[in-house]
Each structure stands twice: as C-alpha cells, then as structure tokens.
Amino acid sequence: MSELRQDPTTYDWIIIAKERAKRPHEFNKKQETKETLPAHSENCPFCPGNEDMTPKAEAVYGTPEKWNIRVIPNKFAALSPTGNTKREERKLFRKSYGYGRHEVIIETPLHNQFIPFLDDEKVEELIKAYRDRYCALKKDPKIKTIIIFKNHGAGAGTSLEHPHTQIVASPIVPPYIRRKYNVTTQHFDNTGRCLYCDIEESELEENARIVANTEHFMVLHPFASHYPFETWIMPKAHKSSFGYISEDEQKDFAKVLKDVLMKLYVSLGNPDYNFIIHTAPVDDEHKPYYLWHMQIIPRLTKAAGFELGSGIYINTALPEETASFMRDFKL
Amino acid sequence: MSELRQDPTTYDWIIIAKERAKRPHEFNKKQETKETLPAHSENCPFCPGNEDMTPKAEAVYGTPEKWNIRVIPNKFAALSPTGNTKREERKLFRKSYGYGRHEVIIETPLHNQFIPFLDDEKVEELIKAYRDRYCALKKDPKIKTIIIFKNHGAGAGTSLEHPHTQIVASPIVPPYIRRKYNVTTQHFDNTGRCLYCDIEESELEENARIVANTEHFMVLHPFASHYPFETWIMPKAHKSSFGYISEDEQKDFAKVLKDVLMKLYVSLGNPDYNFIIHTAPVDDEHKPYYLWHMQIIPRLTKAAGFELGSGIYINTALPEETASFMRDFKL
Numbered sequence: 194m195s196e197l198r199q200d201p202t203t204y205d206w207i208i209i210a211k212e213r214a215k216r217p218h219e220f221n222k223k224q225e226t227k228e229t230l231p232a233h234s235e236n237c238p239f240c241p242g243n244e245d246m247t248p249k250a251e252a253v254y255g256t257p258e259k260w261n262i263r264v265i266p267n268k269f270a271a272l273s274p275t276g277n278t279k280r281e282e283r284k285l286f287r288k289s290y291g292y293g294r295h296e297v298i299i300e301t302p303l304h305n306q307f308i309p310f311l312d313d314e315k316v317e318e319l320i321k322a323y324r325d326r327y328c329a330l331k332k333d334p335k336i337k338t339i340i341i342f343k344n345h346g347a348g349a350g351t352s353l354e355h356p357h358t359q360i361v362a363s364p365i366v367p368p369y370i371r372r373k374y375n376v377t378t379q380h381f382d383n384t385g386r387c388l389y390c391d392i393e394e395s396e397l398e399e400n401a402r403i404v405a406n407t408e409h410f411m412v413l414h415p416f417a418s419h420y421p422f423e424t425w426i427m428p429k430a431h432k433s434s435f436g437y438i439s440e441d442e443q444k445d446f447a448k449v450l451k452d453v454l455m456k457l458y459v460s461l462g463n464p465d466y467n468f469i470i471h472t473a474p475v476d477d478e479h480k481p482y483y484l485w486h487m488q489i490i491p492r493l494t495k496a497a498g499f500e501l502g503s504g505i506y507i508n509t510a511l512p513e514e515t516a517s518f519m520r521d522f523k524l
Numbered sequence: 525m526s527e528l529r530q531d532p533t534t535y536d537w538i539i540i541a542k543e544r545a546k547r548p549h550e551f552n553k554k555q556e557t558k559e560t561l562p563a564h565s566e567n568c569p570f571c572p573g574n575e576d577m578t579p580k581a582e583a584v585y586g587t588p589e590k591w592n593i594r595v596i597p598n599k600f601a602a603l604s605p606t607g608n609t610k611r612e613e614r615k616l617f618r619k620s621y622g623y624g625r626h627e628v629i630i631e632t633p634l635h636n637q638f639i640p641f642l643d644d645e646k647v648e649e650l651i652k653a654y655r656d657r658y659c660a661l662k663k664d665p666k667i668k669t670i671i672i673f674k675n676h677g678a679g680a681g682t683s684l685e686h687p688h689t690q691i692v693a694s695p696i697v698p699p700y701i702r703r704k705y706n707v708t709t710q711h712f713d714n715t716g717r718c719l720y721c722d723i724e725e726s727e728l729e730e731n732a733r734i735v736a737n738t739e740h741f742m743v744l745h746p747f748a749s750h751y752p753f754e755t756w757i758m759p760k761a762h763k764s765s766f767g768y769i770s771e772d773e774q775k776d777f778a779k780v781l782k783d784v785l786m787k788l789y790v791s792l793g794n795p796d797y798n799f800i801i802h803t804a805p806v807d808d809e810h811k812p813y814y815l816w817h818m819q820i821i822p823r824l825t826k827a828a829g830f831e832l833g834s835g836i837y838i839n840t841a842l843p844e845e846t847a848s849f850m851r852d853f854k855l
Binding site: 213343348398 | 526541620623669671679694699719723827831838
C-alpha cells in the first residue's frame, strides 16, 4: 500500500505510490543528447556573433571579444525596472506594476555545452556569476526576493536550447517562500536550531537518502520528495543566503553540481529538469533561520488534477531507491 | 509592462506578462479531436464488455447490462482503505499509511464521448454520480477531504483516453486546502460575509471577466488567473460543500459545464485540461465560510523553474481578453 509523508520544510504531504512505483532505471527517457546539437547555431540569439540580437549585457565574464558567460536583461522580461511597487486596491482585487528585474545568464558560448560538460573552472565561474548577480540585484531596496533558476529542455518550460540560467528579482515575497521561511523560523524559535541543519543531521543518522557528502555540501533525495529523483544540494555551513557563499564553497559546489547533473544526464537519458536556488528573502538574509539550498526537479511525471487541486503530489518513485541508484551509479 | 495581481482566495501573486501575452485565438492547439477516436476500443478497460478488466463496481447508473456510468475503485489506487491513519514520527520525518479511497467514475460507455457531447440528462446523471460518491465517501469518519477531479489528455496527466473522472478521499486536510479555507474563514470573521460570494459581487460590478451568468451559476476567468483560460464555475447559492448541491443546481450545472467545455473544445482545438471541484474539508462543510466551486485549467503552458521555485505563476494571457473571447464565442 502507499505511504503518506510530510515535508518538514513546508508541511505539505506527498503520496509515495508504491503500487505504481517504478524502478529507478525505468525513468530513463533516452532523449536527444548533446551530440545531436551543433556547437554553434546561426540563428541562436545566445550564440557568439549574435550579441546584437539581445539587449546590452549587464556583465560579461572572460573578455568582451571572447566571453565565457554573458548576463543580459531578458528580452521578454516577466518583471522590469520601471514604475513603482505601490499596490493598487479595488475592492478584493489587489495589483501593482510588474516592477523588478529578469536577467538571463548565458552559461557558455557553445550552443551544446551543458553544465556537466563544462570544465570545473567554467562552472566555478558560473556559480560566481550567480552570486555576483544576486549581490548586484539585492542593492535595489525595492527588491524583496531573488530567484535563480534554470529550465533545461522543452518539458521544463524552456524555448531556447542554448544553455542559460535565469534570475528574477521580485518586489514581493510570495506566500510560498514566506511559508517556507516561517516554518523554519518557527522551528528555530522552538528549538534554537536551524531546521535544514537538523534535516542534514537526521539524514546522516538514517543514511538512506544521501547521494553524496563532500567537504561543504550534502546531496540527498528528500524524505518527502514531491517528484521522482528530486535532488537537494545543501550546504553544511549555516548560511541563510546564497549571497554569502564563500570561494571555497563555490569550488566545491561547482564539482557537486556537475556530478549530480552528469549522473542525471547519463542514467536518465538527458531528462528535462529545473533547478532552483532557494534563499531567504533579501531583508531576512542576515538572520540565522534559513539555509539556502538548490532543488533539482527532473520533469519525469506530470502534475495532474489531483496535484493542482490538493497540493498533494503523488511520487511514483521511492527516494530511498532513487538515492541508492544515484549513489552507486558509476560514470 | 507586466502586472502583478494577487489572488484574493490564496494571497498568491501572479504575473500577467503583457509583453509576451498572446491573443486568445493564438492558444488554439488543433489537437486530435474526438472524430479520430473509435466509439469502442477492444483493449480499453473502461469500455463495455471489458468490465472484468477492472475491480468490481461500487455503483452503476443505468442498468448492469446497459450502464451509463460505472464507478470503480482505481486499480492503481493512490490511497486505499486498509491500515489506519496514525502518524508515525521519527525525528523530523512524519508519515502514515496511505489510507483512503481512490475511485474512477467512467463517464460514458462510449470511448470517444467527451462530456460536452453527452446529452444534457447524461451530464446531469454524471453530476449526480459525483454528489452520490461524495456523500458515500464522507461517511467514513477517517476521511477529511474529498477531491473530485478530471484529467483530460496526456498533457493533463491521463494515460487512459476513455472519458473518466476520479475521486480521492484523503485522511488528511492538505495545507493547500487548509490555507484556502483559512483565508475565507478570516474574511468571514472580519466581514461577516463569504469571500467567494463577495468575489461574485465584485465581478458583477466590474463586468469584465464574466463568461456566463445563469440562474444558479456564474462562469468567470478569475482576476488573478494562474493559467491562460483558467475558468471558475461558482454557484450563486452559498453552500460550503459540493455535497449540498440541489437537483435544480445539478441540472443547471450540467448545462453550464457542457457549454464551457464545448467552447474550450471548439475554440482551442480540444486542449488538454484538468478540472477540480473545490469543496470545504468534510468536518467543516456545515459552516458558512467556504463556497464550493469548480476550477477548470486548460494545460496550454508549462510551469517552469520560476513557478516551481516561487509559487508565482506567469500568465501569458489577460483574463479580461480570454473571458471576452469565450463570452462572444459562437458555437
């Protein structure tokens, strides 16, 4: 029979559907791999030589002539830095301008070079670019939340195949992020400890869902994974904000991220995925209640009416099995 | 520039991305239509003659030999009526048996007869079946939430094309539903009025997002629609629970639902969609704080990393435009 599990960081419940559960290798999608993509694509706005197809860069890594990473405003920005953040209310309907920032980080000049195939130093530079942009965007006092995320593959919501990450700087703290923050703050008020650090300790004790354990990071498939192969990369040093990641941590994080993504790529056949860097709201980043972390969500199943209507996710894989599969997977 | 709008029923924010907004007709997917499906499919477990491929029926409408609607336990149930609902806690990890019920309502004996193509009386009978099953399942005191939902099309998460609806009876009230319930309870405590009834009144005043307005129901595209063409069917009589729907309302609801789904089918080319009947938690259904309603979500866009990581949905259509498009659409 199935099992109900509660996510300790959100109080959400998920169902582990053992009856319909698949073995880890059955999730292999055998999708188009990078070998089928060209290294340069003439009409791609993110490829070198086409810089004038995009807005002017906010930052460039490498040299302007031979860049490694290019940060540009999103041409079709969800939020943009005009107007104000004043709420307008008309009876029950509250709205405001879509003030904010929406940037694209072009990860590499090569059209087909996914993160796991980049050199270590290139991925370190990418993590540094994430941090730099986080630190640049938070200077605007109107910005309350910064979300760094990646959509890989059409099933994960991307329309451009050239490897890129996005950053949205939002003038509001959305309820989803406020709730996560409140849960961990309450835990701290109750226990004097960080909830996420406690989770790491409990995971070490159970030793059933840990995929990797390095000097600075722990990789695990969470107890109440909402999705098959959902993966968290959690820092060991207690820092609420991704903006506080150290140089040593950046180096280690780059290696860990490459490894996780390469194992996903090879073992599941280049699945579509999203990753998100969760970090405390900007105004709360100096407080000790939260722990920044990265969540990686392979898009192997579809949310249906039950998930959309109840918020309960049905997971057709056991996190203990998928973690063991990934831990033992040899590249 | 884009606009941030807050959903008054959840406090979620959404972004109306005007820069990338499409005109309503541009969402037409021109998918496979019912004309390409057979009326009977030899290997379909839901087709007449194959009743022994499914568990024994819980209820049958019509006659056992010539049924109109068949209600069966889901063969691959997410929750099942064995075990207990006791929570087991191990440090931060809380779980319980997957106790509950998971039923399938086969809507018609015909493999290709979608709801909008059924006779009015057949859809009325279907709504009655929904209500009957709701009332039957709530008798179990361990059941706390009942979710009636439909997945239409592969993009909406269904694997079987024969028209069917599902019901999950859950032993927990998930946080998502509790939050919706708490928001409307707080509104009642503050104002002495139902939030949803107030929304209907405000929508009538603004008269910008209403698609249809019948004796018993209002059809609208909500102010803070999370998805393009998201549609709500809201009853005018203030009832917290779908279980209290009257016979007159069932008749009207059947007509309204057929009309909404037919317009979606024709104008958008048989899009994949989910619908969900939102209703108060079972133990709270006699209280005046909630209003049951149906939410219809065409699956025209994909949630990406930003949505999954922030809970903020980017909607690429204006609900005022899509509502006007549907209101004026001639069948």
